[in-house]
Amino acid sequence: MARMDHDRLCAEIVTQTELLVSTVKDADMTVPVPSCPGWNVGQLLRHLGGGQRWAADTVRTRAAEPLPDDHFRDLSPYADEDAAVLAPWLAEGAVRLAGALREAGPEAELWTPVPGRTVSFYARRFAHETLIHRADATLALGQEFTVGRDVAVDALDEWMELGSLPMMLDIKPELRELLGPGRTVHLHATDTSAEWLVDLTGDVIEWRRAHEKAAAAVRGTLTELLLLVYGRRSPAGLEVFGDGELLDFWLERVAFR
Structure with missing residues (x-):
C-alpha cells in the first residue's frame, strides 16, 4: 500500500475526529484511560483537541520555533468535562487544522520536531495521533476499535519511520x-x-x-x-x-x- 497523500491525511484528521466524537457521545468523561495513565476520557480529548489547535497555529503562522504547548500538557483543569461541550469543540479543532494544512500545502517550510521542516509532517503526525487517541478512548469505554487497512498501514509505517x-x-x-x-x-x-x-x-x-x-x-x-x-x-x-x-x-x- 502506498503512503497516503496530503489531501487524504487532511481528510483523515477530520474523519478520525468525527469517529471519536461519535464514540464519546453521551459517555462518562471521567472514565480512566488505561493506555494513558493519569488521564480520564475528558482529559484525553482536551489533550488531543489542544494538540490539534497547537498544530493549526504552528502551520498557519509558519512558526520558526515551537509554540507554547502547556495548555494541552497540563490536564489537571479538565478532570470533570462534559461530552456535550467537548464534542463540538473537538470537531471544530479538527476542521481548523485540516483547513490550515490544506491552505499551506505539504511543502511549505516551518519548524518541525524532526528533520524535514515541511507541513507534510503535521498532516501525517496528527492524522495518526488522532487515530491512536481514538483507540485510547474507544478501548477505555469498552467499545470495539476498528480502522481501515490503508490507514493502519500508513500509521505503522510512520511509527517505524519516527522510531x-x-x-x-x-x-x-x-x-x-x-x-x-x-x-x-x-x-x-x-x-x-x-x-x-x-x-x-x-x-x-x-x-x-x-x-x-x-x-x-x-x-x-x-x-x-x-x-x-x-x-x-x-x-x-x-x-x-x-x-x-x-x-x-x-x-x-x-x-x-
Missing part, C-alpha cells in the same frame, strides 16, 4: 540497549499482505517492509499490530515465534505515548 530516526537514540538513550548481533523483529499482518522487519543489528535502528526470517516474530491483524507497537495492547493472544523475550524487550523500549 528509527537516528536522533531518537539521543532523545531516548535506552534505545541503544536494543542494538546487538542477531536482533531482528518481524511483524506479519494476517488480514493483508503487509509485513515489517525491524533490524537492530547495526549502529542504528532500521526497518523495511519485508517477509524475512527474524529472531522474534509476531502475527496478528493490522489493528492488533498497530495497537501492539503503540503499547495499547500486549502480545498475549497473538502468535509469537522465536525469541519472545526480545519481542517484549523491544516493545518496552519503543513505547510511544
Whole structure:
C-alpha cells in the first residue's frame, strides 16, 4: 500500500475526529484511560483537541520555533468535562487544522520536531495521533476499535519511520540497549499482505517492509499490530515465534505515548 497523500491525511484528521466524537457521545468523561495513565476520557480529548489547535497555529503562522504547548500538557483543569461541550469543540479543532494544512500545502517550510521542516509532517503526525487517541478512548469505554487497512498501514509505517530516526537514540538513550548481533523483529499482518522487519543489528535502528526470517516474530491483524507497537495492547493472544523475550524487550523500549 502506498503512503497516503496530503489531501487524504487532511481528510483523515477530520474523519478520525468525527469517529471519536461519535464514540464519546453521551459517555462518562471521567472514565480512566488505561493506555494513558493519569488521564480520564475528558482529559484525553482536551489533550488531543489542544494538540490539534497547537498544530493549526504552528502551520498557519509558519512558526520558526515551537509554540507554547502547556495548555494541552497540563490536564489537571479538565478532570470533570462534559461530552456535550467537548464534542463540538473537538470537531471544530479538527476542521481548523485540516483547513490550515490544506491552505499551506505539504511543502511549505516551518519548524518541525524532526528533520524535514515541511507541513507534510503535521498532516501525517496528527492524522495518526488522532487515530491512536481514538483507540485510547474507544478501548477505555469498552467499545470495539476498528480502522481501515490503508490507514493502519500508513500509521505503522510512520511509527517505524519516527522510531528509527537516528536522533531518537539521543532523545531516548535506552534505545541503544536494543542494538546487538542477531536482533531482528518481524511483524506479519494476517488480514493483508503487509509485513515489517525491524533490524537492530547495526549502529542504528532500521526497518523495511519485508517477509524475512527474524529472531522474534509476531502475527496478528493490522489493528492488533498497530495497537501492539503503540503499547495499547500486549502480545498475549497473538502468535509469537522465536525469541519472545526480545519481542517484549523491544516493545518496552519503543513505547510511544
